[in-house]
Amino acid sequence: xxxxxxxxxxxxxxxxxxxxxxxxxxxxxxxxxxxxxxxxxxxxxxxxxxxxxxxxxxxxxxxxxxxxxxxxxxxxxxxxxxxxxxxxxxxxxxxxxxxxxxxxxxxxxxxxxxxxxxxxxxxxxxxxxxxxxxxxxxxxxxxxxxxxxxxxxxxxxxxxxxxxxxxxxxxxxxxxxxxxxxxxxxxxxxxxxxxxxxxxxxxxxxxxxxxxxxxxxxxxxxxxxxxxxxxxxxxxxxxxxxxxxxxxxxxxxxxxxxxxxxxxxxxxxxxxxxxxxxxxxxxxxxxxxxxxxxxxxxxxxxxxxxxxxxxxxxxxxxxxxxxxxxxxxxxxxxxxxxxxxxxxxxxxxxxxxxxxxxxxxxxxxxxxxxxxxxxxxxxxxxxxxxxxxxxxxxxxxxxxxxxxxxxxxxxxxxxxxxxxxxxxxxxxxxxxxxxxxxxxxxxxxxx
Amino acid sequence: xxxxxxxxxxxxxxxxxxxxxxxxxxxxxxxxxxxxxxxxxxxxxxxxxxxxxxxxxxxxxxxxxxxxxxxxxxxxxxxxxxxxxxxxxxxxxxxxxxxxxxx
Numbered sequence: 001x002x003x004x005x006x007x008x009x010x011x012x013x014x015x016x017x018x019x020x021x022x023x024x025x026x027x028x029x030x031x032x033x034x035x036x037x038x039x040x041x042x043x044x045x046x047x048x049x050x051x052x053x054x055x056x057x058x059x060x061x062x063x064x065x066x067x068x069x070x071x072x073x074x075x076x077x078x079x080x081x082x083x084x085x086x087x088x089x090x091x092x093x094x095x096x097x098x099x100x101x102x103x104x105x106x107x108x109x110x111x112x113x114x115x116x117x118x119x120x121x122x123x124x125x126x127x128x129x130x131x132x133x134x135x136x137x138x139x140x141x142x143x144x145x146x147x148x149x150x151x152x153x154x155x156x157x158x159x160x161x162x163x164x165x166x167x168x169x170x171x172x173x174x175x176x177x178x179x180x181x182x183x184x185x186x187x188x189x190x191x192x193x194x195x196x197x198x199x200x201x202x203x204x205x206x207x208x209x210x211x212x213x214x215x216x217x218x219x220x221x222x223x224x225x226x227x228x229x230x231x232x233x234x235x236x237x238x239x240x241x242x243x244x245x246x247x248x249x250x251x252x253x254x255x256x257x258x259x260x261x262x263x264x265x266x267x268x269x270x271x272x273x274x275x276x277x278x279x280x281x282x283x284x285x286x287x288x289x290x291x292x293x294x295x296x297x298x299x300x301x302x303x304x305x306x307x308x309x310x311x312x313x314x315x316x317x318x319x320x321x322x323x324x325x326x327x328x329x330x331x332x333x334x335x336x337x338x339x340x341x342x343x344x345x346x347x348x349x350x351x352x353x354x355x356x357x358x359x360x361x362x363x364x365x366x367x368x369x370x371x372x373x374x375x376x377x378x379x380x381x382x383x384x385x386x387x388x389x390x391x392x393x394x395x396x397x398x399x400x401x402x403x404x405x406x407x408x409x410x411x412x413x414x415x416x417x418x419x420x421x422x423x424x425x426x427x428x429x430x431x432x433x434x435x436x437x438x439x440x441x442x443x444x445x446x447x
Numbered sequence: 448x449x450x451x452x453x454x455x456x457x458x459x460x461x462x463x464x465x466x467x468x469x470x471x472x473x474x475x476x477x478x479x480x481x482x483x484x485x486x487x488x489x490x491x492x493x494x495x496x497x498x499x500x501x502x503x504x505x506x507x508x509x510x511x512x513x514x515x516x517x518x519x520x521x522x523x524x525x526x527x528x529x530x531x532x533x534x535x536x537x538x539x540x541x542x543x544x545x546x547x548x549x550x
Binding site: 132223263264267325367389 | 452455456462463468470472504508513515523524529536540
């Protein structure tokens with residue numbers, strides 16, 4: 001009986017590359033998928049593209065392709081990734097250049113675009129319906145990208161693409177499309193779309209399925225211990241035509257794959273488990289069964305689905321001012337009182353100014369969860385004062401850094417280790433647009 | 448005892464929402480979670496950090512509860528001045544909640 005083997009080569013843009021190489025070498029894969037596009041990544045990539053028209057794709061694209069492309073070309077493993085970010089065409093050109101440089105002829109490299117909808121939205125040709133509050137004014141927008149579904153990836157697969165580079169697509173679609181293509185599933189078979197989405201959702205954060213984000217050392221019976229975390233392996237799924245999947249990782253890789261890691265990842269970033277919205281299906285995770293069938297082998301079945309939503313989600317990245325942050329430490333007897341004095345000086349000097357919001361933390365006492373949850377913490381030997389402010393101008397944000405540093409000569413006794421930085425805030429607003437207003441496109445290059 | 452003794456958790460962020468899954472190590476402890484870790488109690492636990500009611504979804508066959516919390520608009524991941532701007536540490540804070548052993 002035919003099965004399809006899909007590996008997860010990255011769970012975010014900056015992810016480790018060596019587990020992807022390990023999967024390409026030892027995973028007997030048919031497909032290697034790299035999910036590299038968090039909510040804000042595309043807005044940052046758009047900023048890079050505005051500075052340089054040939055930029056705007058994933059910063060690690062070149063390094064990743066050099067590491068896996070020869071292996072994948074040799075073994076016939078097809079690569080699917082959203083590393084195209086804000087510029088899939090340039091990502092495909094770069095991959096073509098790498099393929100040629102490495103002597104890999106006859107590779108078909110596809111660029112999937114059409115997710116960028118900033119012009120029709122800004123000009124009002126297409127109306128976006130905000131999902132929360134009013135949308136920010138158009139002159140502050142940096143990017144607007146619709147979440148595409150499987151359709152253009154399927155087109156690229158049917159055209160024989162070996163490498164498919166997209167911009168914004170729904171993360172599970174990167175995995176679902178190869179399954180539809182291989183098994184000839186109908187895109188209107190909602191239960192298969194739902195189960196394929198479960199598989200994609202489990203794989204899309206890579207190491208988070210195989211023991212990453214899971215370890216809590218010293219737990220009872222070692223139930224939260226993860227072996228070999230420094231060499232964490234990434235997961236692969238062996239999927240059958242009915243959608244059922246066995247998740248595993250390659251022999252000898254670090255990490256852990258069991259019912260507990262899978263359950264955590266199944267619910268990761270999920271609201272209502274019975275209604276997970278994607279462009280391809282309204283997926284239902286509430287009947288998913290997770291069964292351990294061997295060491296680091298888990299069988300997953302039972303994903304369901306309902307008819308795909310009529311509208312597509314759009315993420316709008318927009319300028320939202322600047323953040324300034326500064327820190328300085330106090331140590332030894334009475335450190336807390338000196339840190340509190342420093343904080344009060346900062347609050348007085350920065351308050352009433354041009355900040356939309358200011359925040360002060362005493363790190364080492366209650367900076368993470370506030371006084372209520374950290375109530376029994378003893379007074380520590382050292383305290384690091386942190387000031388942070390959000391403002392409309394860079395100049396105002398930089399004032400936080402200056403005032404913290406000024407505590408050296410103008411503040412309490414014994415301040416040390418001052419540091420600070422500013423950054424521009426790129427915020428995200430979400431909206432819906434009618435599906436028919438978005439036209440995905442596929443362009444294919446050949447090495 | 449602490450929730451940490453019988454359950455594990457994972458935190459995710461989506462805009463100004465934070466999701467926390469709470470999963471019993473042993474499926475038989477699920478009824479305890481379901482009875483004691485109510486949406487209201489989770490909202491009270493995090494009252495300094497979130498606003499509005501908490502939503503709770505139950506998946507008994509997986510021994511899991513899924514909570515959806517809403518953070519104030521100022522604390523969405525991009526604009527937040529918090530050290531943990533994503534709210535990724537919140538799940539660990541949930542595991543610090545006290546629960547009673549049930550006979």
